[in-house]
Amino acid sequence: MSVGRVRQHDGLVLTTGGDASALLPAWDGLRLQDPVSAWCDLAPGLPHVDGVALGDAVRRHHASHEEMQVAVDLRSGCRGARQLRLVLADVRHQVDSPMETEARLLFVSSGLPEPECGRWVPDATGRLWQVDMVWFEQRVIVEYDGDVHRLKGQDQWRHDEDKRTRLREAGWTVVVLVGGSLDRHRPWAREETVDRVRRALTGR
Structure with a gap:
């Protein structure tokens, strides 16, 4: 495990390497890497946005910021540390x-202030609703x-519509993005998305 190598076959890239001591106990005969170590190994080789997206998932579900910082610090001086x-x-x-x-980093790279993620905001009655991104x-x-909203069916759709209606009635501006609005292969769509959010932020 101390010497890394890459093998490729039919478009599949298999990377081996890393620290064997970081592996979790065997599960069904397999040795598994913990999420933070896996992120540390993968992120330097990914596009920046994808590395951050993977890190966001690890941060939300598996680790504190401090744990991730310690793991990064331990790799100081190693390839990909910067x-x-x-x-x-x-x-x-x-x-x-x-x-x-993807949306958050697009907004920031386009000169917009960074939104807060996953926060709870009140409607006119004081009821709190969790939203994806917010500028208070x-x-x-x-x-x-995304597709998850469609796949979850009418209940998810009704919940989202009720939430957004109540928040708009309370004076919040709610911008809804859908599939395609952040497509990296459609730069014009991304520009339109940024323009929509910029207009909302400036009240134009």
């Missing part, structure tokens, strides 16, 4: 999906509707 530090700097808690990571000062909310 990229890993840059990725960790953009990792946030309470991010529900890779597309929310500007009272702007961004929600991303």
Whole structure:
């Protein structure tokens, strides 16, 4: 495990290497790597946004920021350490999906202020609703509707519509993004998405 190598076959890349001491106890005969170590190994070789999205998932479900920071610090001086530090700097808690990571980093790279993720905001009755991204000062909310919303059916749709109606009635501006609005192969769609959010933030 001390010497890494890459093998490729039919478009599948298999990377071996890393620290064997970081493996978890065997499960069904397999040795598994813990999520933080796996992220540390993978993130430097991924596009920045994808490394952050993976880190957001690890942060939300498996580790504290401090645990991730310790793991990054232990790799100081190793190959990819600089990229890993840059990725960790953009990792946030309470991010529900890779597309929310994609949206957040797109907004920031386009000069917009960074939104807060996964926060709870009140409607006019004081009821709290969790939203994907929010700018509290500007009272702007961004929600991303991916395939999961469609697959969950009418109950999910009704919940989302009720939430957004109540928040708009309370004076929040709610911008809803859908599939395609963040597509990296459609730069014009990404520009339109940024423009929509910028107009909401500036009240234009």
